[in-house]
Amino acid sequence: MNKNVYTDYFFDEPAFNTHDGGYVALETPTTPQQPLAIPPLAVPDTETSHEVSYTITAQEGEAQLLPGEKTKTWGYNADILGRTIILNDGQDVHITLKNNLPELTTFHWHGLNVSGPIIDGGCHAPVYPGKANKIDFTLHQEAATTWLHPHPCPSTAEQVWHGLAAAVIVKDKHEASLHLPRNYGVDDIPVVLQDRRFHDHNQFDYRADYDPDGVQGPTALINGTVNPYFDVTSQRLRLRLLDGANRREWRLHFSDDLKFTQIAGDGGLLPDAVDLTHLMLTCAERAEVVVDFSGYHAGDEVVLYSDDTPIVHFRIHDFNADPEPLPTHLLDIKPPVVDPATPIRKVVMSGMDESVMLDGKKFNMQRIDAEQPVGQAQYWDVTNTNDMTGGMVHPFHIHGTQFLIISRNGHASYPNEHGYKDTVGVNPGETVRILVRFDLPGVYMYHCHIIEHEDGGMMAQIESYEAGKPRPKYKLMDMETLTKAFAAERGIPISEMWMAGMDSYEKMGMKM
Numbered sequence: 001m002n003k004n005v006y007t008d009y010f011f012d013e014p015a016f017n018t019h020d021g022g023y024v025a026l027e028t029p030t031t032p033q034q035p036l037a038i039p040p041l042a043v044p045d046t047e048t049s050h051e052v053s054y055t056i057t058a059q060e061g062e063a064q065l066l067p068g069e070k071t072k073t074w075g076y077n078a079d080i081l082g083r084t085i086i087l088n089d090g091q092d093v094h095i096t097l098k099n100n101l102p103e104l105t106t107f108h109w110h111g112l113n114v115s116g117p118i119i120d121g122g123c124h125a126p127v128y129p130g131k132a133n134k135i136d137f138t139l140h141q142e143a144a145t146t147w148l149h150p151h152p153c154p155s156t157a158e159q160v161w162h163g164l165a166a167a168v169i170v171k172d173k174h175e176a177s178l179h180l181p182r183n184y185g186v187d188d189i190p191v192v193l194q195d196r197r198f199h200d201h202n203q204f205d206y207r208a209d210y211d212p213d214g215v216q217g218p219t220a221l222i223n224g225t226v227n228p229y230f231d232v233t234s235q236r237l238r239l240r241l242l243d244g245a246n247r248r249e250w251r252l253h254f255s256d257d258l259k260f261t262q263i264a265g266d267g268g269l270l271p272d273a274v275d276l277t278h279l280m281l282t283c284a285e286r287a288e289v290v291v292d293f294s295g296y297h298a299g300d301e302v303v304l305y306s307d308d309t310p311i312v313h314f315r316i317h318d319f320n321a322d323p324e325p326l327p328t329h330l331l332d333i334k335p336p337v338v339d340p341a342t343p344i345r346k347v348v349m350s351g352m353d354e355s356v357m358l359d360g361k362k363f364n365m366q367r368i369d370a371e372q373p374v375g376q377a378q379y380w381d382v383t384n385t386n387d388m389t390g391g392m393v394h395p396f397h398i399h400g401t402q403f404l405i406i407s408r409n410g411h412a413s414y415p416n417e418h419g420y421k422d423t424v425g426v427n428p429g430e431t432v433r434i435l436v437r438f439d440l441p442g443v444y445m446y447h448c449h450i451i452e453h454e455d456g457g458m459m460a461q462i463e464s465y466e467a468g469k470p471r472p473k474y475k476l477m478d479m480e481t482l483t484k485a486f487a488a489e490r491g492i493p494i495s496e497m498w499m500a501g502m503d504s505y506e507k508m509g510m511k512m
């Protein structure tokens, strides 16, 4: 079979974040290499073939990220990031969400097909300090790499910066039948890509680093590890890459321009494996890639770069040859049929810095901006009105569903985005047509996933409803309640409260 090997990043080069006025370049670490941290698996409280229960605790911790003083961090059942959670398609899932942090948080299941606004864990579902909530759902979706992160508006970005993010791996019978690496921690590893700046005493200081276009730091933090290496003991290695950064785009490539194979995107397997030498991820996007080290020998090293900065060193050891090829066809995807009478939904992302908006408005928790019947497939035309001189790629995310990318400015979508997605990078001046269907009724947020942009109001919400049935009354959070709670937790008057996203509203003379 004659297979293309794609060698470019697909996205528009003039819009890369390297051209931002506020761009912070990654620096090559000067500290010694250390083993890449592999998040341990979360241990279920109980598990049977059809049911699983977990307790997930958001907690304070400290982590040895640099030599010298430890860094104060937050994590899920961990000092930083979180234990990896495994869920199976078809399972009844019960999760106790415990908040041991000093302030309220929410538990957002990014990429899971669950109902909003409470189970989904957006801004309407706070868990207060010292308290716990319980969520129950039955999972129906393809095997995928999804993730958990906080989503309390407008403090999502700062809470993620503290370290809250965990991989959530969905498994299913189809994926399990394919010849793919899946020995967790050995030949199948999550790779959470983040960046931070270390201040005095090796601490993070979100406010000092604040930039309304997205906070960045010069040090790559991979699975919470500075300057990591990984010992390769298998011919093939499956990397579950997650752009877990607040703003940074990752432009990934290996030394020797080693070819790798992308097998999955955000929401599951691609229909067909795609061979690449370069891969760009925008915020919140995932890609599962398989790297084949058969051309290397024990003692060799292969380096993963983002732009020109080395971020992970793969140290090759002896491994057993695996002569069986990877499958080329991975998943049959049948796009849902769209009734031609269904109007096309227009969504517009505009502005930069404090002026970011969605459909000309800033987010309001109490306002439902759109509605769509459950089960009805609809095209959404998502436009980024930034222009190519100084504009940026805005990663567009919808909660509670996985969509298909139909076209970019009327042209074919990129070859590696033919599977289910929940986040798509939209270039300046571009309209991306996506095909969206909600399987469950609820209220779902949709927004730019540069996290400072969502906190700054580049966000809206949609109600999916069951046609012909009475609509449930959703209890939606309001800013006053949230602000009062944050102020009380911090022990300060509301007038002294600083939450990054609020600046964006105030500078535009708007209320949240």
Ligand SMILES: [Cu+2]
Binding pocket: 356, 393, 394, 395, 448, 449, 450, 453, 458
């Ligand atoms: Cu944005």
